[in-house]
Amino acid sequence: xxxxxxxxxxxxxxxxxxxxxxxxxxxxxxxxxxxxxxxxxxxxxxxxxxxxxxxxxxxxxxxxxxxxxxxxxxxxxxxxxxxxxxxxxxxxxxxxxxxxxxxxxxxxxxxxxxxxxxxxxxxxxxxxxxxxxxxxxxxxxxxxxxxxxxxxxxxxxxxxxxxxxxxxxxxxxxxxxxxxxxxxxxxxxxxxxxx
Amino acid sequence: xxxxxxxxxxxxxxxxxxxxxxxxxxxxxxxxxxxxxxxxxxxxxxxxxxxxxxxxxxxxxxxxxxxxxxxxxxxxxxxxxxxxxxxxxxxxxxxxxxxxxxxxxxxxxxxxxxxxxxxxxxxxxxxxxxxxxxxxxxxxxxxxxxxxxxxxxxxxxxxxxxxxxxxxxxxxxxxxxxxxxxxxxxxxxxxxxxx
Amino acid sequence: xxxxxxxxxxxxxxxxxxxxxxxxxxxxxxxxxxxxxxxxxxxxxxxxxxxxxxxxxxxxxxxxxxxxxxxxxxxxxxxxxxxxxxxxxxxxxxxxxxxxxxxxxxxxxxxxxxxxxxxxxxxxxxxxxxxxxxxxxxxxxxxxxxxxxxxxxxxxxxxxxxxxxxxxxxxxxxxxxxxxxxxxxxxxxxxxxxx
Amino acid sequence: xxxxxxxxxxxxxxxxxxxxxxxxxxxxxxxxxxxxxxxxxxxxxxxxxxxxxxxxxxxxxxxxxxxxxxxxxxxxxxxxxxxxxxxxxxxxxxxxxxxxxxxxxxxxxxxxxxxxxxxxxxxxxxxxxxxxxxxxxxxxxxxxxxxxxxxxxxxxxxxxxxxxxxxxxxxxxxxxxxxxxxxxxxxxxxxxxxx
DNA sequence: GATGAATGAGTTTTCATTCAT
DNA sequence: AATGAATGAAAACTCATTCAT
Numbered sequence: 001x002x003x004x005x006x007x008x009x010x011x012x013x014x015x016x017x018x019x020x021x022x023x024x025x026x027x028x029x030x031x032x033x034x035x036x037x038x039x040x041x042x043x044x045x046x047x048x049x050x051x052x053x054x055x056x057x058x059x060x061x062x063x064x065x066x067x068x069x070x071x072x073x074x075x076x077x078x079x080x081x082x083x084x085x086x087x088x089x090x091x092x093x094x095x096x097x098x099x100x101x102x103x104x105x106x107x108x109x110x111x112x113x114x115x116x117x118x119x120x121x122x123x124x125x126x127x128x129x130x131x132x133x134x135x136x137x138x139x140x141x142x143x144x145x146x147x148x149x150x151x152x153x154x155x156x157x158x159x160x161x162x163x164x165x166x167x168x169x170x171x172x173x174x175x176x177x178x179x180x181x182x183x184x185x186x187x188x189x190x191x192x193x194x195x
Numbered sequence: 196x197x198x199x200x201x202x203x204x205x206x207x208x209x210x211x212x213x214x215x216x217x218x219x220x221x222x223x224x225x226x227x228x229x230x231x232x233x234x235x236x237x238x239x240x241x242x243x244x245x246x247x248x249x250x251x252x253x254x255x256x257x258x259x260x261x262x263x264x265x266x267x268x269x270x271x272x273x274x275x276x277x278x279x280x281x282x283x284x285x286x287x288x289x290x291x292x293x294x295x296x297x298x299x300x301x302x303x304x305x306x307x308x309x310x311x312x313x314x315x316x317x318x319x320x321x322x323x324x325x326x327x328x329x330x331x332x333x334x335x336x337x338x339x340x341x342x343x344x345x346x347x348x349x350x351x352x353x354x355x356x357x358x359x360x361x362x363x364x365x366x367x368x369x370x371x372x373x374x375x376x377x378x379x380x381x382x383x384x385x386x387x388x389x390x
Numbered sequence: 391x392x393x394x395x396x397x398x399x400x401x402x403x404x405x406x407x408x409x410x411x412x413x414x415x416x417x418x419x420x421x422x423x424x425x426x427x428x429x430x431x432x433x434x435x436x437x438x439x440x441x442x443x444x445x446x447x448x449x450x451x452x453x454x455x456x457x458x459x460x461x462x463x464x465x466x467x468x469x470x471x472x473x474x475x476x477x478x479x480x481x482x483x484x485x486x487x488x489x490x491x492x493x494x495x496x497x498x499x500x501x502x503x504x505x506x507x508x509x510x511x512x513x514x515x516x517x518x519x520x521x522x523x524x525x526x527x528x529x530x531x532x533x534x535x536x537x538x539x540x541x542x543x544x545x546x547x548x549x550x551x552x553x554x555x556x557x558x559x560x561x562x563x564x565x566x567x568x569x570x571x572x573x574x575x576x577x578x579x580x581x582x583x584x585x
Numbered sequence: 586x587x588x589x590x591x592x593x594x595x596x597x598x599x600x601x602x603x604x605x606x607x608x609x610x611x612x613x614x615x616x617x618x619x620x621x622x623x624x625x626x627x628x629x630x631x632x633x634x635x636x637x638x639x640x641x642x643x644x645x646x647x648x649x650x651x652x653x654x655x656x657x658x659x660x661x662x663x664x665x666x667x668x669x670x671x672x673x674x675x676x677x678x679x680x681x682x683x684x685x686x687x688x689x690x691x692x693x694x695x696x697x698x699x700x701x702x703x704x705x706x707x708x709x710x711x712x713x714x715x716x717x718x719x720x721x722x723x724x725x726x727x728x729x730x731x732x733x734x735x736x737x738x739x740x741x742x743x744x745x746x747x748x749x750x751x752x753x754x755x756x757x758x759x760x761x762x763x764x765x766x767x768x769x770x771x772x773x774x775x776x777x778x779x780x
Numbered sequence: 781g782a783t784g785a786a787t788g789a790g791t792t793t794t795c796a797t798t799c800a801t
Numbered sequence: 802a803a804t805g806a807a808t809g810a811a812a813a814c815t816c817a818t819t820c821a822t
Contacts, residue, residue, distance in 0.1 A: 007785085022306065022307055023303065023304075023306035023307035024220070025219065025220065025307045028811080028812065028813085029812080029813060029814080030812080030813090038785090038786070039787050039788080040813085040814085041787060041788085041814080041815075041816090042785070042786050042787070043814095044815080045784075045785060045786070046785090049813080049814080050812095050813065050814090102303070107361065108218065108303065108304060109218075109303060111218035112217055112218035112221055117365075120365075121365055124362075124365070147385065148382045148385060149378075149382070152378065152379055152382045155359055155379065156351055156354070156355045156382070156383075158354075159351070159353075159355040159356070159357060159358035159359070160347075160351045160354035161354070162354060162357070163350055163353055163354035163357060164350055164354070166302065170302060170312070170315075170316055170319070183344075183347065184350065187343040187344070187347040187351070188351075190342065190343060191343075202802090223796080224795075224797085225794080225795075225796090233802095233803070233804090234803065234804050235796085235797085236797085236798080236803075236804065237803050237804070239796095239797075239798085240802060240803070241802095245795095245797090397806085412696065412697055413693065413694075414610070415610065415697045418790085418791070418792085419791080419792060419793085420790080420791080420792090428806090428807070428808090429807070429808050429809075430792085430793085430808090431793080431795090431807075431808060431809085431810095432806070432807050432808070434792095434794080435805075435806060435807070436806090440791095440792065440793090492693070496691075496693040497751065497755060498608065498687070498691040498693065498694060499608075499693060501607065502607055502608035502610045507755070510755075511756075514752075514755070537775065538772040538776075539768075539772070542745075542768065542769055542772040543772075545745050545748050545749055545769065546741055546744070546745045546772070546773075546776070548744075548748055549741070549743075549744030549745040549746070549747060549748035549749070550737070550741045550744040551744070552744060552748060553740055553743055553744035553747060554740055554744070556692065560692060560706050560709070561706075573734075573737065574737055574740065577734070577737040577738075577741070578741075580732065580733060581733075581741070581776050592781090613816065613817080614816075614817060614818085615815080615816075615817090623781095623782075623783090624783050624784075625783090625818085626782075626783065626784085626818085626819075627781075627782050629817095629818075630781060631781095635816095635817065635818090
């Protein structure tokens with residue numbers, strides 16, 4: 001993240017944009033370089049290979065996911081508030097940069113290479129673990145119902161968020177994610193509390 | 196579906212398997228023909244283009260989704276039972292043929308072409324509409340809680356199912372989907388009923 | 391050799407010609423295909439990779455070297471006559487197809503890949519072994535002097551042949567290899583006999 | 586030689602090492618600069634082009650070949666002793682710096698450019714002429730047999746030396762060149778004297 | 781002296797597709 | 802219904818070289 005040069009960041013962002021707009025199959029070195037306005041070989045001054053660009057993107061995600069997770073975990077809010085932070089943290093992030101939504105929840109994009117799919121898998125695990133820990137805490141403090149196992153509450157929460165974001169994306173960002181997200185949260189909260 | 200020749204079905208299934216195993220980028224005419232054991236040009240006896248193979252796959256899905264939807268809708272069960280049928284219909288289908296799971300919930304795979312992504316979108320809409328109608332019916336008959344809008348209950352149900360299936364897939368089918376699905380359903384049912 | 395299609399032989403011969411004329415650095419798929427009059431991808435119908443073309447060339451050499459060696463060894467001539475056959479076998483081969491001379495004695499051309507250089511090394515060993523065996527036989531029968539070890543006689547014979555051929559090549563085939571070869575043989579024979 | 590700066594010498598030596606280890610195809614500006622630990626453009630402070638590096642290498646050889654030749658010719662030893670000096674001069678040089686062996690006897694490496702191949706040819710001629718003159722002198726003084734023409738004796742001597750060195754190189758310097766060289770010389774001397 | 785950034789031309793290779801047979 | 806041979810376009814990547822700093 002911080003150890004990337006401006007050009008490297010530009011390349012990674014451009015690659016992400018292409019993936020978001022047209023899919024990975026259109027995310028070629030040629031298209032990336034054309035969009036930036038440099039020649040194809042120029043890319044190789046900044047990344048050793050195309051793989052390294054994709055790994056760089058995933059590394060950024062992992063780092064920011066970890067940072068967010070750590071920040072929220074160490075806050076002194078209630079479990080519900082912390083889960084709320086995670087939920088809206090994602091929503092805000094996607095609103096601010098919709099291209100992220102296209103990449104972060106589309107694990108199959110990186111399926112064709114083991115190094116990529118392992119990294120993707122580890123990012124997924126990371127955010128699920130965070131959520132599970134928070135739900136467990138909420139259940140112990142009786143903020144969150146205990147008649148549904150924490151793994152399933154996590155699945156339900158993340159599943160709904162992911163599907164909402166996917167619909168938003170596939171619809172061409174045709175609705176207000178913040179608003180829809182707020183509505184969804186109300187329902188989720190109700191479910192978590194067991195109302 | 197019925198209007199496809201055996202060879203055409205073989206080609207579509209092989210294409211799906213390749214997507215499931217190694218991602219769309221490895222789903223090439225060469226790889227499909229090699230796996231079937233015929234030459235590349237032979238594929239073109241059965242499909243006009245690669246695009247037609249993918250469209251064929253999606254058409255099959257659409258048709259089977261519609262058939263399932265119609266069958267369930269016309270049954271005389273309670274709404275909850277009908278939703279249960281949809282839920283486990285998917286789970287059984289994926290258990291029977293895991294490759295389907297890799298394609299049906301991975302809409303981004305078909306992002307690179309408009310005809311494909313539109314078809315994908317319409318399939319998604321179809322199954323969501325079915326679900327929404329059933330939930331609405333359930334809500335009217337007071338089988339299903341009404342304090343959470345039907346769209347969000349649908350989102351929560353499908354989101355959880357999708358995420359469970361995705362995890363199953365990314366983990367290399369390392370857990371028993373039927374069992375995990377049954378557990379998830381219990382929680383979902385509880386939520387739907389508003390317990 | 392016999393298990394190569396005409397097109398494969400054409401490709402290998404063209405590659406050899408390019409190496410002979412301009413060095414391996416100019417032996418590119420583009421140049422080979424251009425000279426044959428087909429497109430670059432067409433090459434890949436006949437060879438899986440460029441490496442396979444070069445390996446094919448070396449395999450042909452190995453096979454023909456082995457065949458020649460076997461044929462001569464099993465003849466009932468004197469050792470000197472057999473060595474003479476090897477010597478002039480090479481000379482005739484180069485006269486008939488000068489491109490072979492450019493490849494067969496230029497082991498460093500294939501230095502950049504282990505599979506190639508190992509094959510090259512094995513071919514070199516093969517022909518040296520043959521020669522050593524014949525010299526040994528000649529020494530036992532007292533056709534050939536024994537005061538110089540067979541390894542060194544082999545080295546001297548092959549070294550002189552190689553250097554003569556190299557000069558012929560580097561001079562642009564400016565002299566008559568057959569004639570020069572005959573003269574060299576007279577001297578070599580004298581040395582072998584210990585006159 | 587003396588008119589090259591230390592940096593220039595370092596570049597030429599590094600280029601030679603790359604050629605010796607991995608072949609010319611791996612002798613790129615990038616690899617040379619990486620091994621020295623400077624940037625690629627830095628090379629161009631010291632040489633106008635890659636060609637100039639290779640020409641520089643060959644110039645050094647030519648100069649040192651000429652110097653050796655002059656020194657030996659002007660010595661007052663017998664012809665055989667002088668030829669011995671040339672022979673072991675090479676052997677010692679290769680033992681001291683095996684990379685030289687990979688370049689000096691591999692004329693085909695420089696085949697792809699006329700300026701290079703002409704220079705290579707002129708070096709080859711130079712050392713052969715020297716040898717021929719010494720043999721001629723030896724023949725006149727009846728130190729060396731006269732029943733074999735001087736050109737062929739030169740060919741035999743140099744051919745054997747070259748082939749021995751090539752084997753040494755291709756075998757990964759697996760034997761003691763000095764020892765093997767001494768043995769070969771004994772045989773060569775015998776041959777020269779006509780024993 | 782040296783470097784970071786860039787590039788035109790070229791490398792090997794793959795892709796979907798066509799065509800004669 | 803199938804194949805062998807071919808191809809234009811494009812993929813990722815490398816090369817020698819230049820230029821502003």
